[in-house]
Amino acid sequence: MVLSWIVNTLERDLSDNVLFTNVAIEIWADLEKRFEQRNTPRIFQIKRDIATLTQDQMSVSTYYSKLKGYWDELSSLNALEACSYGALKSILAREEQQHLMQFLMGLHESYVTIRGHILLMSPLPTTQKAYSLILQEERQRQIASNSTINNESMAMLSISNKKNGSGINGITKSRHNLRVPTAHSKAVKVVLINNQPATMYKPQSIKLITYSP
Structure with a gap:
């Protein structure tokens, strides 16, 4: 039954190659090796994109979403091998720390102060927590910037009115x-x-x- 399901779900050029294999596990192992080799160039491309990705003019939300998309795709291409719970926990913790470092390294240099505070936290926060802190900082800056612009506009209007000797109208x-x-x-x-x-x-x-x- 499993063998029939595998053969029927394959594309025609692939199903013809495994048609005479009678053991499902052998077909699965063969397909896994083929697609693993095809994934290698894409894995290389994703890792290079992650290494060169920086925030630049993007918002914090856009930058993080793009980076997370790379992480999710890379995780789907790199299947974890069977291991004990303790080993798996250690692998995931190392991966989480790597994501945190990649996120912080790509941030705009204007966030250097809060980035330093995050790196000094013990224990280190999760990537999601660090993103939340940076996002809060971005929003506070936007509020302060809007307030400054409004104050400058009112000051310019007042100066202009005084020069023209005019009132409200x-x-x-x-x-x-x-x-x-x-x-x-x-x-x-x-x-x-x-x-x-x-x-x-x-x-x-x-x-x-x-x-x-």
Whole structure:
């Protein structure tokens, strides 16, 4: 039954090569050796990509996700051999430490301080914990950066308004009742807009005379 399942799930060119093998375990061992050899170039490529991967302009989340994708694929290609529980635990702990070092080495140099704090922790945190700490640091920086930008924008706006002598709406309005000498000495109501006089009410019979200060 197992033999039939293996043969039926193989591609035609592979099933023809194992068609006359009567033992399932022999077919499985043969296939394992073939695909193990084919995986070697891909394993080499993944390890090279991991060694050269750096954060650069990527966010911490994007960088970690890309690195974890390489780790997961590499783990699927490198099957663990049968061993005792103690040996397996030791292998996994060594692999976890290797992942932590690879993650920290590829971080942008702006995280050098928090990276140093993580390396001084005893025991060393897991890669997931280190990622969480770095991500928190990134978010705090973004909040501080946004606050700085807002403060600078408000300062620039205030300076610009002072230079232009303008208020909230860009125009400073002040109203005064000015008595200007005329033929009949009547008051003329004037509005100053940006320090320029604009007559609001001026009878046609009155001639407005402007005096320079």
